Amino acid sequence: MNASVDTLSSHEDELQALRDALQTRLAQLLPEGHEHDLVCTAMREGTLVPGKRIRPLLLILAAQDLGCELGQPGLLDLACAIEMVHAASLILDDIPCMDNALMRRGKPTIHRQFGENVAILAAVALLSRAFGVVAEAEGLRDASKTEAAAELSRAAGLQGLVQGQFRDLSEGSQPRSAEAILSTNTLKTSTLFEATLQMAALAAGASMQVRQTLRYFAQDLGQAFQLLDDLSDGCTTTGKDINKDSGKSTLVAILGPEAVHQRLQEHLISADEHLSHACGHKAVTRHFMRRWFEKQLTMFG
Amino acid sequence: MNASVDTLSSHEDELQALRDALQTRLAQLLPEGHEHDLVCTAMREGTLVPGKRIRPLLLILAAQDLGCELGQPGLLDLACAIEMVHAASLILDDIPCMDNALMRRGKPTIHRQFGENVAILAAVALLSRAFGVVAEAEGLRDASKTEAAAELSRAAGLQGLVQGQFRDLSEGSQPRSAEAILSTNTLKTSTLFEATLQMAALAAGASMQVRQTLRYFAQDLGQAFQLLDDLSDGCTTTGKDINKDSGKSTLVAILGPEAVHQRLQEHLISADEHLSHACGHKAVTRHFMRRWFEKQLTMFG
Incomplete structure (x- = not known):
């Protein structure tokens, strides 16, 4: 029993150390500017406010499971690039002409702090910076960096985050099928997880077969995340606007919370199987994912 | 006399052929989507509407002057990436919370055609796509592609276009010194010219010395462009809003049009000298720049 508690606490300590390293590196990559440079301040505020850091943690842990050393140069930078995107x-997503959200990570949204134009410029600058960080990451082969940039481009652009946000805006308030919602969820969440895992695989020099398995994992993981997000709407502990999805056609509204719980579990099992295929006996990432979802589901399950 | 007219017409024919090739390639890189995919349509509309194509032309001509073959793979793609950014x-720049412009290239601005949210998403998707196009450009060394991506990141982000737009927004309506205006002009225009020329140099495998000379050239060229833009405000042939700068502190307002003309000529002479140093006896780019400015100045000089 004690051994298990010790393992748990050591796992949490390692994650906290990684979060601290990410925070330090993000602050270095987004240096403070002149006090009147609101765009720079907004970039830092939008990135450095403590968040779950799920994507960069996943990148580093998966890269380790795939054979990277923890201190491998460039790994932390790839993780920071994903967090910037x-x-x-x-x-x-939060600006008035999109979701018009008031709160994010427990604080007023960036456009409410700095104005809409500064918020948009900060987002564009963060996106640009992310590609620069990938291009300049040390210790990675140029071929890996160009592939990583191509993955990031697909995830951020018209076939990824942009398209997901557009579909949510244009279809979210209309009745839509479960399939349409699942497809939008993939664009909104799975594509960036896919880029995250591909970057981990590129850093570790993984085979094309492993990379394909990680794509399947990312699909399941993204769906699980979005279902968790749907289930958490109405919960006060997320730091975001409450009941933001009220009136939106979500899977919870169509299928009910129990069926969504069931689907979430199915995606988690499938995700775990893919990860197990990709990483063999290395199980840090699997452990991390399982713990993370358990914790979230306890909070508002 | 006839020989000179022939040379001129052949130069114009070559430029038109290049513009056609750019148009075709841009349309391939931004394929038509589903009819309801407004973001995709807005991306195409914002890019494919005929423009001067000054940056991509400059990239291709300079690369040729530096030793590239016209048909070198990847060159057209780098040029398209610059045009997308x-x-x-x-x-x-045109959306309501920025300059709130009504007309661009003789047509209603993108947000007026598609809505502000679609316009913003289209811009983000174009920026992402540009980095993807660089990463996937054929026939270029991976090391050149990562350097090109780093240059593009600097030009688009906080130290380039974003900062220029922010300064224009936050300082443009207040009294400011000629130096402050020149510094903002550099950020708004010279930085993307710098990336354009660096990408040409990377494609041609130019030396670091040549690359540094091209940076000086880009600085002068950017200043000349911005001065030309200031002088053209109030002119009906630009396809943009007329007298948009009314009330803004521009160099024309501070120094008067004659002094601005004088400065423009000085920058053009300096730009030509840098280009001559960088390209030696190859003078297609020099000829192109000279002709282009002469033509513009005749139109509203």
Whole structure:
């Protein structure tokens, strides 16, 4: 029993150390500017406010499971690039002409703090910076960096986050099928997870077969995330606007919370199987994912 | 006399052929989507509407002067990537919370055609696509592609277009010094010219010395462009809003049109000298720049 508690606490300590390293590196990559440089401040505020850091953690843990050393140069930078793209997408999703959100990560949204034009410029600058960070990441082969940039481009652009946000805007308030919602969820969440895992695989020099298995994992993981997000709407502990999805056609509204719980579990089992195929006996990422979902589901399950 | 007219007409024919090739390639890189996919349509509309194509032309001509073959694979793609970043910046500059412009390239601005949210998503998708196009450009060394991506990241982000737009928004309506205006002009225009020329140099495998000379050239060229833009405000042939700068502190307002003309000529002479140093006896780019400015100045000089 004690051994198990110790393992758990050591796992949490390692995650916290990684989060601290990410925070330090993000702050280095987004240096403070002149006090009047609101765009720079907004970029930092949108990125450095403590978040779950699920994507960068996943990138580093998966890269380790695939054979990278923890201290491998460039790994932390790839993880920071993913977090910057994620932060940019949150800033944009929240602006008045998109979701018009008031709160994010427990604080007023970036456009409410800095104005809409600064928020948009900060998001664009974060996206640009992410590609620069990938291009300049040390210790990675140029061929890996160009492939990583191509993955990031697909995830952020018209076939990924942008399309997901557009579909949510244009179809979210209309009745839509479960399939339409699942397809939008893939665009909104799975594509960036896919880029995250591909970047981990590129850093580790994984085979094409492993990379394909990780794509399947990312699909399941993205769906699980979006279902968790749907289930959490109405919960006060997310730091986001409450009941934001009220009136939106979500899977919870169509299928009911129990069926969504069931689907979530199915995606988690499938995700775990793919991860097990990709990483063999290395199970840090699997452990991390399982713990993370358990914790979230306990909070509002 | 006839020989000179023939040379001129052959030069114009070559430029038109290049513009046609760019148009075809841009349309391939931004394929038509589903009819309801407004973001895709807005991306195409913002990019494919005929423009001057000054940046991509400059990239291709300079690369040729530096030793590239016209048909070198990847060159056209780098040129298209630059044009996509330029198109993205124009879409964003025009939205209501930025310059709130009504007309661009003789047509209603993208947000007026498709709505503000679609315009923003189209700009973000174009920026992402540009980095993807660089990463996937054929026939270029991976090391050149990562350097090109780093240059593009600097030009588009906080130290380039984003910062220029922010300064214009936050300082443009207040009294400011000629130096402050010149510094903003550099950020708004020179940085993307710098990336354009660096990408030409990377494609041609130019030396670091040549690359540094091209940076000086880009600085002068950017200043000349912005001065030309200031002088053209109030002119009906630009396809943009007329007298948009009314009330803004521009160099024309501070120094008067004659002094601005004088400065423009000085920048053009300096730009030509840098280009001559960088390209030696190859003078297609020099000829192109000279002709282009002469033509513009005749139109509203």
